[in-house]
Amino acid sequence: MIVAADGNVSARLGPDRILVTPTGVCKGFLAPEDLVVTDMDGVPVRSGVKCSTEIAMHVVCYRHRPDIKAVVHAHPPTAVAFSVAGRVLEPHVLPEVVVTLGIVPTLPYTDPGSYEVPDAVGPAIENCEALILEFHGALAVGDSVMSAYFKLEKVEHAAHILLMAHQLGGIRMLSREAILKLQETQKRVGITIGLPPAYRQGYTGAAEDLDQEALIAQVTAAVIRQLQAGSR
């Protein structure tokens, strides 16, 4: 997921405290005392320590998602390659991903370390569990560090499968019926990840008449509209 000193991990300690990895340290060599405690503005509570330069991206996730307790950011290569190639991660292909992650949107490029990133991530993370930052990396949230990390792992694994499917001739999507059954599973296990209108119960539009490319375009446009509306 990362090389050298890439990536950052944080956990919510309390109403005004976040524990976050320090800047410029390989995560394989971290000691407990290296971790930095900050307030909810991302400012270290102890002077002389430096937390991740991407702390603002974490803070905004905790602000927009009171339900989460951890944020993991990394640079998963296959998922990032999709964004470099200008492709989104096609939704509605892998049942496990449909149920546990829903749509993983790709946010348009923003300057890493700038306030453009949290401004884009905040509204977006309200509607998803993981997202891709174009040309940069990916981010996932969860009720623990491991659950957020596992979501990131699922994103990269899904991207790898989709890449191989593309190489083998293209992507096929699950049928509308299959998606509706998965939606029932979501309800049963209490996951409230949104599905696009064409897949909602009672939808009377012509979902069956759409070809796969048109459906992907429709879903992508809906996600982008939602992100743009949220960032205004």
Ligand SMILES: [Zn+2]
């Ligand atoms: Zn990064």
